Amino acid sequence: MEKQKPADDEYQMLSESGYADRAIRYFQARENFGVLEDADQVTDLTGPCGDTMKISLKIDGDRIEDARIQVLGCPGAVASGCALISLAKGKTLREAKQIDLDELYAELEKMPNQKVHCARLAIKTLQKTLEQYEGCQPLGAAAGEG
Numbered sequence: 001m002e003k004q005k006p007a008d009d010e011y012q013m014l015s016e017s018g019y020a021d022r023a024i025r026y027f028q029a030r031e032n033f034g035v036l037e038d039a040d041q042v043t044d045l046t047g048p049c050g051d052t053m054k055i056s057l058k059i060d061g062d063r064i065e066d067a068r069i070q071v072l073g074c075p076g077a078v079a080s081g082c083a084l085i086s087l088a089k090g091k092t093l094r095e096a097k098q099i100d101l102d103e104l105y106a107e108l109e110k111m112p113n114q115k116v117h118c119a120r121l122a123i124k125t126l127q128k129t130l131e132q133y134e135g136c137q138p139l140g141a142a143a144g145e146g
């Protein structure tokens with residue numbers, strides 16, 4: 001039986017531009033996309049390119065219980081953002097802060113070289129969101145302490 005191919009034009013274009021199948025799927029599925037209504041922290045960041053990401057986190061103790069991202073930007077930004085949120089969900093705040101470019105790229109498999117800054121923007125947005133959340137917690141209550 002022939003495997004069904006995601007042979008739409010968008011997929012083709014992204015694939016030819018250097019996006020791996022996995023990155024394209026993150027872009028097209030828009031998993032984790034949007035804003036959580038009952039978020040404990042919502043933070044946005046605009047990159048030098050003008051694209052903006054907004055991350056909302058639901059936090060239980062020191063763990064990210066749920067998360068979403070909204071992206072006004074390029075396919076690389078959407079793919080990076082959605083993949084990053086999928087990595088961050090279920091992690092402790094400390095673990096989430098440690099997600100780096102290598103880990104995100106391992107999840108995306110491949111994006112065009114000129115899209116590295118999109119992945120960096122996603123990571124920076126998550127780090128800013130976590131820092132702002134921790135900044136609002138009573139002293140010593142920052143998750144993962146001790």
Ligand code: FES
Binds near residue numbers: 047049073075118121
């Ligand atoms: Fe701005 Fe991709 S071009 S994040």
